[in-house]
């Protein structure tokens with residue numbers, strides 16, 4: 545039986561720049577292919593700013609449609625799910641918890657409205673028990689929020705609450721796009737630990753998006769590295785970071801010498817590219833201008849994906865039989 549929960553198959557997203565008939569386009573995501581199996585994992589998409597991470601999150605949450613390709617969820621094209629059913633399966637966690645909640649509404653009022661909307665339950669007792677379960681799963685109690693407004697909670701508590709909100713519908717996947725970047729460094733680890741706890745206790749898949757290689761290493765089971773819209777390498781986290789295959793992943797690792805020190809700082813991937821987004825070319829490897837291992841073929845054709853053990857790498861160096 546197919547053990548695949550989610551699959552991106554040849555997914556492209558192109559944005560037109562300027563007016564409707566403009567020919568200027570940005571290939572924000574180019575031929576994304578990856579899958580997540582049924583066993584709960586933290587799957588991390590890591591990349592520089594502008595590399596296409598949020599576009600992938602939006603495609604996954606169905607707020608935008610692929611220009612080409614298909615996203616499969618439990619064997620069905622996500623576009624074929626009724627919206628009401630789909631949002632119960634894949635839930636977002638937003639970057640800024642202060643924006644998730646209405647500052648003028650008491651938190652319990654907000655949750656009462658959410659419960660009605662999300663669960664469509666008129667049964668108050670059932671609603672309350674769900675609410676309590678979700679709060680407990682993120683380490684909060686009703687007492688923590690009773691009578692309070694959003695600004696009366698810390699950023700960390702509020703992000704927990706925002707995760708509790710996503711849990712109300714008992715989803716299969718949480719899509720967390722830079723969920724700790726607005727939080728104090730001291731609070732970040734506790735939220736990341738919470739994701740791992742939810743994976744283990746609630747059997748949730750966490751689709752974690754970050755530009756911070758250290759947090760990626762800290763919580764991930766599986767990592768996909770994205771560069772200018774191309775997923776250049778994807779594989780089990782430990783293997784990908786300890787023995788990276790793609791020259792770009794190798795460069796990232798070199799720029800983070802003490803990655804193994806999990807307690808240490810954060811390492812942000814800065815956008816060092818010299819090309820402007822308009823020069824994005826679908827024709828050739830996205831790392832060609834910086835690659836120290838470039839071969840003749842790299843100037844002629846874009847590399848396809850090659851599979852090396854259980855890692856997928858988009859680089860000519862891994863062509864079977866050599867280059």
Ligand SMILES: Nc1ncnc2c1ncn2[C@@H]1O[C@H](COP(=O)(O)OP(=O)(O)O)[C@@H](O)[C@H]1O
Nearest residue numbers: 559570572592593594595596597598599600821
């Ligand atoms: N709605 C849009 N219209 C035009 N360009 C967009 C739009 N959304 C994103 N982009 C462009 O697509 C590229 C990828 O953006 P994004 O997915 O937000 O990257 P990231 O989240 O990795 O920073 C960027 O060059 C960005 O400017």
Ligand code: SF4
Nearest residue numbers: 829832835842859860
């Ligand atoms: S395909 Fe060529 S240019 Fe691109 S990373 Fe591999 S060796 Fe370097």
Ligand SMILES: [Mg+2]
Nearest residue numbers: 597598599721
């Ligand atoms: Mg983003």
